[in-house]
Amino acid sequence: MNFAAFDLNLLHVFDALMRERSVTRAGEALGLSQPAVSAALNRLRHLLDDQLFVRRGNDMVPTPRSEDLAEPIREALAKLETALIGDRFFDPRAAERTFTLLGADFFSMLLMPELATRIAAKAPNIAVRFLDSAKGDITRLLQEDVIDAALERPLTTPDWIATELMFDSPFAIIASADHPAIAGKLVPGTALPLDLFCEMPHAIRSIDGSMQGYIDDALSSLGRRRKVSLALPHFQSVALVVAKGKFIAAVPSQFARVVAPSLNLAIFEPPIPVPVPEIKLYWHSRHTNNPAHRWLRQEIMEAVRFIWNTGDRP
Incomplete structure (x- = not known):
């Protein structure tokens, strides 16, 4: 050759x-x-x-x-x-490319409408696709440039993956507002009684089939456990199941506030302190100084700040 x-x-x-x-x-x-x-x-x-x-x-x-x-x-x-x-100016109006993001449906529901609107207004020839977290290992996907960035809870990553904190995401407990164990007996916004919390069947979001998470670790430290009866791959499906009336679920508080009105859900605080996950943006450090990639990250962060400041907090 x-x-x-x-x-x-x-x-x-x-x-x-x-x-x-x-x-x-x-x-x-x-x-x-x-x-x-x-x-x-x-x-x-x-x-x-x-x-x-x-x-x-x-x-x-x-x-x-x-x-x-x-x-x-x-x-x-x-x-x-x-x-x-190098550090040349990136003109989004003239750019033609596709950016690929990865994350839970939590982000596609809460963040993508605002982000997509911003990008469409500033960069009419840039397309964005959002892949579900179940697509695969984030480290591999970033290394192979299958995705440009991932939006996720705390991950253990190699040194070559760069990160930026987007926001904190405390847990909230959702239940049907008409649930017989709750309606007229408990005040939304307060903490669920620990015994009731452990006795009621829980639905959880799990992309790998695991039947436990942050909540279970916190309960275990107190010698308690909850009854996880259903694991589903998406937060939206968890909320829909909870709306049927039997299950309760621990979900990101921002997600809970968005879905509660339309699904007639009541929102409660967890009965015990639970570590608050930090939602971060992850990307391969080789793209840190790339002007197009830097522009994308800036748009993501500005969309997050805008939603946060207007009350529709992600």
Whole structure:
């Protein structure tokens, strides 16, 4: 292979295929047609003497050779982009690209309407897609540039992942306002009695099937436990189940305030002190000084502050 004559644009195609595992989605990310991506892949296969990606169902699965090349190519492209762009001004009005975020439905419901409106007004050719937390390991997704940023509770991450605190998210307990054990007996806004809290069946949001969380750790320190009877992957489904009248649930207080009026839910304080999770923004540090990525992070933080200050607190 004559590297001097190598088309570096092929590396962008390779990187997009590694992220998207689809010729069609890689083309959409790069602004190329499907035939153009296929042609580039064929050139890469010829130059590198490897299939690189093998079709399996609807996905393009990387070969071992591609797995070996992925990180060095991704790092090289990031360094080139930083070197060429540096701290130049980013013009969102002229930019054409797609940003990918990841988080719970808590964020897609509370934050994305405001963030999407802001981005649409300032950057009409920028698209945003929001992936569910169940998509996979955040460290891997950031390392492979599958996502630009993640919005999550505290995580244990390697040093190369950068973070910024967005807001604190204390827990609230939601129950149907008509629940027979609560209606007319307890005042919303107060703490649920501990014995009642432990006796009532709980629904929890869990993306990995785990049946415990922050609340259970706090109860365990007091020698108590609650009755977790249902685990669901989304906060919205938890709220809908609670509205049916049997279950109660511990959810982020900001989420509780948003859904309570429409679902006729009563909101209570936990019966014991529970550590307050810090909601953070996570991204790969190689993008810290990238002007487009910096603009995205700034828009996210401004959207959070706006919602916070207007009372629709995220």
